[in-house]
Amino acid sequence: MAYSSFLQMNEEFSLLIVMISLLVFDIFATEKSMRYFQPLALVLFTLHTVINCIPRDAFEVAGGMFHYVPMQTYVKTILNIGTLIILLQAHQYLNDEANRIKKGEFYFLTLSTLLGMYFMISAGNFLMFFIGLETASIPMSTLVAFNKTDHKAAEAGAKYILSAVFASSISLFGMSLIYGTTGTLYFNEIATVFTGTSLQMMAFVFFVVGLFFKISLVPFHLWTPDVYEGSQTNITSYLSVISKGAAVFVLFTLLVKVFPKIITEWQHILYGLAVLSITVANLFAIRQQNLKRFLAFSSISQAGYILLAIISGTALGMASLVYFVLVYMFSNLAVFGVLSVIEQRTKKVLMSDYNGLYQTNPKLSIVMMIALFSLAGIPPFAGFFSKFFIFSAAVQQGFYVLVFIALLNTIISLFYYLLVIKAMFIDVNDAPIEKLESDFPAKISFVICTLGILIVGLISSFYNQIAVFSFGI
Amino acid sequence: MQYTLLIILLPLLSFIVLGLMDSKLKPKVAGAIGVSVLGIITLLSYISAFEYFYLHKIEGVYEKLVPLHIEWIRFNEFLHIDLGILLDPISIMMLVVITTVSLMVNIYSLEYMKGEKGFQRYYAFLSLFTFSMLGLVVATNIFQMYIFWELVGVSSYLLIGFYYTKPSAVAASKKAFIVTRFADLGFLIGILFLSFYTKTFDFNILNSGDASIFASTAGVSFMGISVMSWTMGLIFIGGAGKSAMFPLHIWLPDAMEGPTPVSALIHAATMVVAGVFLVARLFPVYHTYAPDVLHVIAYIGAFTSLFAAVIACVQTDIKRVLAFSTISQIGFMMVGLGVSGIGGHEGHEGLGYMASMFHLFTHAMFKALLFLGAGSVIHAVHSNEMNHMGGLRKYMPITNITFLIACLAIAGIFPFSGFFSKDEILAATFQFSPYLGATMSFIAGLTAFYMFRLYFNIFWGKEHKHEHTPHESPFTMAFPLVFLAAVTVVAGFLPFGKLVTADRSEYIIHLDPIVATVSIIIAVLSITLAALMYMKEKETPKQLATTFSGIFKMASNRFYIDEVYIFITKKIIFNLVSTPIAWFDRNVIDATINNIGVVTQWTSHKTKRFQSGQVQQYAYVFLVGTLIIAAIMLFV
């Protein structure tokens, strides 16, 4: 038995080590030494991120159960950086009196969902994939309900777990039918036999909606705003960036690797969903007053844009997708970071609370503005590049009308992003949010995000590096 | 003759200096600059006139000199606007006229405008006008002419609106500009047509008589009228606008809101004859390619002349009387051109042209004199209204005499200059058509009548009570009067036929004794009539006014042309076009865009309930979504 081949799974192992050591530390540390928990965790995680950022050659473990390609390193690194930023932003929150005790759990749960995503990404088999998916969502629900004394958090947790379970049931049912029609659960084998008979199509649809749920595409998105609103802001950002980022990558990989023979069919599905997601989410976002809810809809529409990269099914699309996720991560996390700082101190999340923020908190406002512009796809911020590449990838495959619809929607999305900017910079407020001082880790996170937004677009090597390892049909 | 460039440039320089320095200069200095520059260029233009008329005659034909010619902007391989100086008899004549009158007006204004706020500005504008007008007359090509044409229009606008705090002056300046601008549109389109077919702007080429230039116009017509007629007609519209031909004359009477010396310079002597000059400049083209337009010009000129003369008979504002008289006299010039032919060694084909130019020259002198005289009167009594005057001959002898001379000249009494020029026009007209000739003679009679009505009303008649006794103008104002009067007296004896003719070769003037006698008789009769009616305070005018109340009222109201103008601008352009368009823009186009936003937001709010907060509804949508996708994939 070649257990040693397991050691090839560097990322997973090092993450597991981080998790276990933190768990052990949490269990055995004294009250006093718990002070060092977060710095230790951050250092360990940074270390983990750094040592795993170099892509290696492709390999398989456990007979194809685990299938590594170099691109995954980039995706995982992006997820790592995102998680790191979130952990930095959560530092403050976890130091609060009420939450101090749950520090260890927070880290453990977060990292275990991350591990789940790792496996989901690298899975070469539906079983691995399914376990990964569940690992990424079941502990997540406890994270959503992390503020357990908060009604909203509790409600969000319940909604999340119920929706997730429902989705995974349907997805599981779909998988069973896929198994029933192909006789195998290994991706590479399915690809050859999955030709798109009626039953296979039905199985495919049942299966894939589980992923749509994770990505929260319309009409599988309805849980998103409620859960985003209810959960603690850092968790929300984790949900909207990391969880979604992993899911879109997996969706692309699956569609391209496992279902290449029904490309026209899934392109049709994605076409419809992209239009629906972008449009409906934008329409719903317009009226939101709660910023977290607002960002939920914004992220749904962003997911719709991501579909444009997936729909192309090309290497270009793949690279654009990963790049988009990278940029989206920086931008969205910057916004959520600002939100979390403010919500942490003042419990204010309404857009009207942000009126006149610039007068009192110029730096936060600028970070927020840059991030929102990036989300809206305004140059010179990275969001512009990522959107352009995605549209480019779709147009290359001839999806002119789809791109046009998406572009029209960028106008609506710009509208609501500008609403926030308007609130911060233009609207006057007699009692604006008082001057806030964010703690050091949060500051670092803002610096990382801002730098990311500024340079990832202008310096092409990020994209070019990603493009080296991208693959398509 | 390179120095002619100085004639053009010095006023520009003076404008720039005065304009930039403005109130930093003392008024006296500004006046001195203006006058001295004008003095220099007047001298220069006299010199150039002498030099030209004595030295540049080759085989009996005056040369066309182009001492300066630069390309200013190039449109394509054929078309380019050049700036240059074209010297030929008419431009030389115009140089002389313009510089002379301008100099007089400049001197006159030293006193007349003394103490006015913006004295420096006034001189700057005068310089600008002089520059533009000179540039216009020496233009080598039609586009250069258009450029200066516009500049002249603007100077006129600025000068009419000199008293900018006075609403009527502002309105008048605006009206003058817009009406002439409207005419310029015709001019511009005419130029565009002309240049399109002939591939040139250059006068020398256009007038060269080379038929190949116009080859491409052959057979092209629109609505049964040949394209050249359209073109030249459109160009004439431009001239008609500047020269206040009916129905574009409405701006000129209002333009009297400007300072009186300005009226003398611009609205009597120089700018208003630009239209005549334009036709004269393109005369060969008109004559060869659009003779029908030339005839139309004659009839329009005649009608305008008559129309204006009738109105002049009943106006009470002395400057307006003079304005209408100007319109009428320009009508004469137009008639002269309209009935003219080219050449004239034998027969009289070129008579009209020559006469017209001659009349232009003499008219400039005596009309400037009249205006300056009127200015002198106004200066004395501080009013424009005839009723406020009367019996001024005792107080203002010089003005009286010079004014009388001018009146005699315009009435066509021998030996004053007007007699010669007008008489030749009449002679030419009779040659063309006896009916037209008769009409013109009648108008000449009317002219004599209203001029003397004016004269008697001002200097004779019952004395009006004045707040302070009117006094004669000082020397700076009197000198120009005297000078111009002198010119008026002698100008008739200038050998004009030798100098300025349609084909630039000598034309021997034969005074037609019958026409001359008849016209003098008519003039004398008219003067007598006027003397009877107005020399003493009498009831006759009033009786006449009541007897012919209909026509009298119409004439006093200038035949309601101004009302039509107001109707068109206010009611039609503003209320029926602009306001609806503005409304449409705000309430249809803009509202459409706004409503897109409103509808989007409305939809957003209406779909609130879709997100009900119920997790089971979420699952329901999820399930239905899945089933629908599956169904579509399988069954569609």
Place this chain on the structure above:
Amino acid sequence: MGDLLINFLSGPVPIEAYLGVSLIMFFAGVYGFLSRKSLLMILISVELMLNAADINFIVFNRYLYPGHMEGFFFALFTIAIAACETAVAIAIIINIYRNLSSVQAGELNQMKE
């Protein structure tokens, strides 16, 4: 009649029958999920759905692809995952109960629109 029945019952159980049972279970679960008010009932419905999928795996494995034990193991792991889900879900429901003193799905409506 009897013959018919015997004919029907002879031979192996048709695969459709198994799948039909699982399908009914699955949609019974769906119905329960969509219609019941109590969160616990919803959870019970979910169990039905997961179970239905398990049956599918097992049946396919046995009937169609008996060579490997893929379906078997998938079902095995799914049972474990279902247990996890249930445990976590119940913990969350209890937390809801602590907060709202109720486990009615209809009361989870603080966040909407």
Place this chain on the structure above:
Amino acid sequence: MADQIIFWILAAIMTVFSILAVTSKNIIRSATFLLFVLLGTAGLYLLLGYHYLFAVQIAVYAGGIMVLFIFAILLTNRPGENVKTEKYYRKVIAGITSFAGLAFCGHIIYWNVNKAYTLVATSELKVQDIGHTLMGTDKYQYLLPFEFISVLLLACIVGAIMIARKR
């Protein structure tokens, strides 16, 4: 023959109790009906020769999950408080949709499932084989998911405890 009869009995039990479980007004009864369904499922596994899975099904579901449910029900059920009755239209809509889904999926599955199978003898799977397969790292062996699911279990335990504990 016997298989057939047993199957149909089990099938009838499972169908009926599935439906009863989701329609019963009393939550305790629902739980009980669910138990019956789960046991019926276990019976099916047995019928198909998966004894090990039968045992797991009984142990995990009947032994573990059901106990959890019962505890939860007892914890959250206040005495005297009955389950509120659902709104009628909701049931109808849910019913129609589920039935439509059932009909749709049934139709597709029935007409498209591979019926050309030869059922090999339903012999019992050897536990050794199961063990080998579970512990192997080759293709069709399941050590990696087995290890990995432990992380999931651990995370769920941590999460559930974190949520459920008082502080």
Place this chain on the structure above:
Amino acid sequence: MNFLSLFVLIPALMMIGLFVSKNRKQILFIMTFGASLQLIFTSVVTYMYLAERAAGNMAEMLFTADTVWYAPFNIHYSVGIDGVSVVMLLLSAIIIFAGIFASWKIEPLTKEFFIWYNLLSLGVFGFFICLDLFTMFLYYEIALVPMFLLIGIWGSGKKEFVAMKLILMLMACSALLLMCILGIYYQSGASSMNILEIAKHGIPLQAQYYLFPLTFLAFAIKGAMFPFHTWLPDGHASAPTAVSMFQAGVLMKLGGYGCFRIALYLMPQAAHEFAWIFIILSVISVIYGAFAAVAQKDLKYINAYSSVSHCGLVTFALLMFNQTAMTGAILQMLSHGLMAALIFALIGMIYGRTHTRLINEMSGLMKVLPFLGVSYVIGGLASLGLPGLSGFISEMTIFVGAFQEADTFYRVLTIIACSTIVITAVYILRMVGKILFGAIQDEHHKHLEDATWYERISVVTLIAAIFAVGSAPFWISAMIGESVMPVITQLAK
């Protein structure tokens, strides 16, 4: 990276400088210094351009440089200029320079104002120097969004609403544009997004039929073509002075420049097919804008509609497809930019004193504000096409050029377009007459202060430029004339 990149580097450095600047003095120093540097640099580049051309370099674009940026999409950072870009660069540099002085006393948030202002200028300069579709679009977009904050924060009136509307409408047109750019690139099959390269490849006719109208429309919206001009009046009315200047002076020109450089150059065949639609729309804009201006009561609205009218002439002339008209179009962009900037600067200054922009509430200002009044008259006269000022040159070039098309359709439309010179005179004189002339009615207006030194600098710069173009057009017109030739040749194919 060649020296042309300095055009974007200077504003970028200025932004950084502003970011670290401490007080108002430093801010103004940085702005003045930077903008002057920019202006000088632009002049130097102009000189270099002319020298190079005089030396016989007949390449389509001069000073080109090309660096691969995003290889997978064949996106290059390629720069280069021809006569048209040089003119546009000059225009931008002048207006930006003048704009700074016009907003010398801007309050509050001076620093932020200038940072955004610089971002705008960066975008504009970048747009004019770039040859690559992607980078052009990038800069085009950069020059868009700062408008939101500039209007929203420092504007007046319904500023938030207007800012939003403006940005969304313009975003709609850039959305269209983005789509077209992608379409152009992929349909041409070129191996780079460089327009010269794409022009060589050509675009299939079928694709042109879709792409040309959309591309042209996208740019024409930016150029405020009827009926998509409605962002403009409100946008102008609410924007602060410098932004109005910039918007009317430069931003609208991006539209005309884009039509010229991208739509016509790359899709000549379809341009012939669709020209008539846009010509009709342009002529409607010309007349419609002028008539609408006649009925306006707010100074800024008058000039906004006047811009609609003037910019209608730009597209009108571009679509005449001959060298003269196209030269005229570029000249009109230059001249309208200068005039509009001047007038908006003056309106801003007058508004700063009278606190009203309604023409009915002002009168006789010439008496108290002689400098501003005279400048206003000059601006007005330039706008109505007085010879010697820039407007005349451009309009005449356009009309002469348009008249070279002998078709009745063209002829009639040209004549209609010509009639704008009258309507323009009507509204300009109405406006000037109402606010500057007459007697002062409002007591408060009797004690207004005339322009300060910095305002004078701003105004004088613009007037000087207007005069320069108007009285010595030959070199600029020749420069443009030879640079439009590639497009003409392309269209003649």
